[in-house]
Amino acid sequence: MSEWSKAIGGFTGGKGAVETTSGNRGLQIEEPLIFEQGQDGRCGVDLPALPKSAERLGGLARKGAIGLPGLSEPQVVRHYTRLSQKNYAIDAGLYPLGSCTMKHNPRLNEKMARLPGFGDVHPLQPVSTVQGALELIDTLAHWLKIMTGMPAVAMSPAAGAHGELCGMLCIRAAHIARKQDHRRRVLVPESAHGTNPATAAVCGYTVDSIPADAEGRVDLAAFKAKLGPDVAAIMLTNPNTCGLFERDIIEIAKAIHGAGGYFYCDGANFNAIVGRVRPGDLGIDCMHINLHKTFSTPHGGGGPGAGPVVLSAALAPFAPVPWVVHGKDGYAVAEQSGAGNEAFGRLKAFHGQMGMFVRALAYMMSHGADGLRQVAEDAVLNANYLMARLKDDLTPAFPGPTMHEALFDDRFLKDTGVTTLDFAKALIDEGYHPMTMYFPLVVHGALLIEPTETESRESLDQFIEVCSALARRAKTANDAQAWFHDAPRYTPRRRLDETAAARKPVLRWKPEVPAKAAE
Amino acid sequence: MATVRFTEEHEWISVEGDIGTVGISAYAQEQLGDVVYVELPDPGQKVTKGGQAAVVESVKAASEVYSPVAGSVTEKNDALTDTPNLINEDAMGKGWFFKLKLSSPGDLEGLMDHAGYAAFLEGLK
C-alpha cells in the first residue's frame, strides 16, 4: 500500500467498495492533501533576485520553517482541478436548493469584474482617479432603488446577514434618535432564517417569535397581540421561507408602524417578485438584497456575497458610511461617520463588495426592466409547474399558488422508513444536488425546492420524473428503507460520519510524527 | 434509597440525602441523536431551579440543560468531555451531568416520578 492510500484510508475499502489497483474509480480520483505532496526544492513561482537593502525588521525576522509544502505549478493546477471534479455545481446541473436561488452565473459578469479599471483599482486611490468606479456604485444603487421603490440604499454590507445587521442597526439608531431606545423586542416568525434572530441579538435586541397560521403565513392575530410599546421591529421574509407571499403584508406594515416599530424585510427571496412588486409599495422600512441570489453573482462555494440594504426615508439618514455623493467635480465619497451626518457607524473597511457590484450591474443591464420582470415570472412559473406535477407523489406543505420555490413535507414518506435525508441522498445518485432539507423548521421533514428561472422545461421535466420515481420507490419497494439509507453510492465519498467529526474535531493537517522504532 | 424525579424539559435528578445527581432522560438523548459535546458547570457554581446549568449538543442541535432544583454544584462528570456517547448509551447512569448540593429540598415538589414522566411522554406522542 502506498503512503498516499494509507493517508486516504486505504483502498481495500469497506462494504461495497469497488476495488481497483490505484484506489481510483475511473474519473473519481483519490486526491491527497496538498500538504502530502510537497517536496523541498520545488516552487511554483520564479522570483527575481533580491535587491541589496539592509534588513529593517526590528529584530523580529521569522526564524524556523513555516511548514508549507513545495510544489511546481503543474502539480498545483492538477491538484485543484481534481478537487474541483468532486463538486456539484450549477454549471453541471439543476441545483434546486430552496432559499438559495442557484441560478445560472453568466460569464460576462466575470469578465466585466476583471476589467483592470474595476479589478485593479485600490480603494484609497484619489477620488479623481476612480470616477468610473464610483459611477458604477452609484448606477447600481440607482437600479436597486428603482427596482425596490425605495429612496436610499446602503451598499457596504458584505453578505445577506451583514445586510440584516446593517438594516437592524439603522432601526436601532432611528429609535435612539427618537428617544425610543427602550424598544428592545423584535418580532420574528418561527419560519425565519436563523440569521434573523442571530442578527437581532447582535444588535442588543431580544427575540420574540410569531407563530405561523395553518397556511404557512404570519398569524396576523398572534402578531398583533404581541405588539406593544417595547417592540422595536418585525423581521419578516417576503416571500416567506415557505415560498409564500405574505398576503397581509400591507396590514402588517401598518400595524407595526402604528405601534411605533419599523418593518425589516428579509429580501432573500426577492427573485420571486423582482419587477412585479416593489417592496417600497408594501410599506417596509428596509430590506437587504442578496446580490448572489437575485442578481446572479456566483455563490463560489459559500461566498463572497454582497448584501446592499434599501432604506425608507425614515431610516436613510442613519445608513453607515461610506456612500457615494455627487460633488461639484464629479463623484466623491463620504467616509467619516459623525462628520455632519447621522450615520450609525461603519460595517466594513473601504466601500463594499465592488467585485460583486460589477457582476450584479452587468446582470441587471443584460436583463433590463423587461427581462428582470420575466426573471421573476419564469422563476414563479417553474416552481408552480414543479409543484403541480409533483403534488400527487410528494406532499405539498401548503396549498398554492407558491412563489419561486415549492415546499413539501415528509408525509409522503410516512411509514416507509425513508427519511427526508435519505430521499435527498438518493437524489444525489440520480445526478442532482438535493433540495434544501429540514428548513423551514415549521414543516416536518421539509423539502424546499427552488428551480429558478434558468432551468428549461426539459430539465424540469427530467427532474420531476426522477423525484416521482424515487417517491414511488420509497412507497412501494420492499427494500426501500435499506436502499435509500445506503445512498449515495456513486459519489467520490459515501455518507460521511458527522458525529465522529464533531466529537474529535480534526480541523487542520498535521505532519505525521515518525513512528517509534518497532517494539 | 434514592429519589428520582423528572422535569418537563426531560432532565432527571436522583437525590440521596441533600446531594442530587442530574442528567437528561433516555427520551431526551434519543431525540437529540448522537451527542458530540457537553458543557458542564464547574464545582462551586450556584444554579437556580429551572436555570440553565449545562449545554448538550448533537451534530444538528444544541440544547440547554436546566437544573431541576436550586443548589451548589459539587461535581461534574468529566468522563463526558472525552466520551459524550455515554449519554446515548446510559443516560440515566454513566451519562450523568453533574451533582449538586440542594439548597431547598422543597424544590423536588411538583417534579414527576417515573410513572408520572412515562405518562407525560405518552401525552407527547
Place this chain on the structure above:
Amino acid sequence: MRYLPLTSADRKSMLAAIGVAGMDDLYRDVPAAARRTGLVDLPAHMGELEVERRLSVMAAKNIAAGSVPSFLGAGAYRHHVPASVDALIQRGEFLTSYTPYQPEVAQGTLQYLFEFQTQVALITGMEVANASMYDGSTACAEAVMMANRATRRSRAVLAGGLHPHYRAIVETYAHYSGFTAESGVPDPAGNEDLAKRIGADTSCVVVQNPDMFGHIRDLRPLAEACRKAGALLVVVVTEVVSLGALTPPGEMGADIVVCEGQSIGNGLNFGGPYVGLFATREKYLRQMPGRLAGQTVDAEGRRGWVLTLSTREQHIRREKATSNICTNSGLCALAFTIHMSILGEAGFTGLAKLNHALAGTLADKLAAVPGVSVLNKAFFNEFTIKLPKPADLVVETLAKRRILGGIPVSRLIPGKPDLANLLLVTATETNTESDMDALVGALKEIVR
C-alpha cells in the same frame, strides 16, 4: 433574453398544466395595491456586446493601479497573482457551487477549506483557523466579540495603530452590542504603551502588526501583560505577506489572530471582495465564529471532509449563536489557498523578503529627497514619510502626473493638523526601480 430558456409555448403549456389562466393568477396573493402592471423606469435588456461596451466605458474612467507607478497599501495591497489562480477559481465546479452542506458532492470545496485552515494556522503560528470571514476588518470585530465571550468581560482596548476603518467597525459593534471599545491615540512614532491600559475588566487588547504606520513591534511583553490580567491578545495583520518574513503572532503569544488575506490570490477590486483569516488557540475553539471544515471518514472508512461544529452557528443556535454570520468568503479563500500552494515555503518567504527589500530600497530613496523624512526604524513593506506639505495635496498632484504615490494619513484620520503631512507608502514585488525613480523624481519637484 439569453439567460431564460422558457419559450412562449413552454410558458403557455406550463400554465395549462398548473391549471391557471395566466401569471396574474400565480401572483394573486400579492395585495392589489402593490401589483405592478407596467415596467419600471430602467433601460430594456441589452446584448452582451452592449453591456460590455457600457461597462468598459465606466472602467476606462479609472486609473488602474497596475497601469501607473503605484505605492498604495493601508489594508489593501497590489501583488502579482499567478495566472493559474484565476483560471482555477473560474472553474464552474468551484465558481457555481453552494456552501458544502451536502458533503458527498462537495468534497472539492471541503478539502480546499481544510487546506486553507491548515495554511492559515501555519502562517499565523496558531493552533486552529476557520474557513474564512468576509474580510480582515469584520474579522477584527468578530475577534473582539469572541474575546468578550471567552473572558466574560466587556472592555476591549484598541491600539491607536489599528487601521481606522477596523477601529470604526469595532466601535460600531460595541456601541450597539453593549460593550466598551477604548481606542488609543494614533502615534506615528510607534511608541504606544498598551500594557498600561490593561485593567482587571479588559477582555482583550487589539493590536495591529505592522501597525497602520508600518511600525513592527515585539508583542511578547504585551502578551505577557495580557496573560497576567486574564485578557486576550488579538493581533491584526492587514498585510498577510508580512507573515512570510516576521515572527508569527502565535509565537509571540497571541490568543486570536485575524488577517486581511487579500494580498494572496486576490486583486485590489476597489476594496472587496476580500478574505478574512481567523485563527485562535484550540481551547477557544467553541467560541470561534464562522464555518469550519473537519476531517472524518465515510461509510466505507475512507477519509473525507464535512462542515463541523455547526451548533455554534446561526442556523442552529439562532439568537444564541456565536455570530450572525452565514456566508464566508469561499472563492477568495480558494484563490488564497491556490496562490499559497503555488508559492509554498520557499515562494512565500521569498516573496516576503523581496517586498521588504524593495520597501527598504524605496525608503532610502525617499529619505534622500530634501524635506522628506522616513518615520520608521523598522517596517515590512509599508512605512510613513513626513512631507513639508499636506499629503493630500501632494497625492493629488502626483495623480495628475499619473503616479499613485501613497495614501495620506488624513484620508483615514481627517482633521488632525499633526497628521496632515504624513504619507503612507508601500512597495511590493510589482514595483520596479523605475517606478520608484518616477515617484522620487516627481516628489522632488512637488515638495521643493
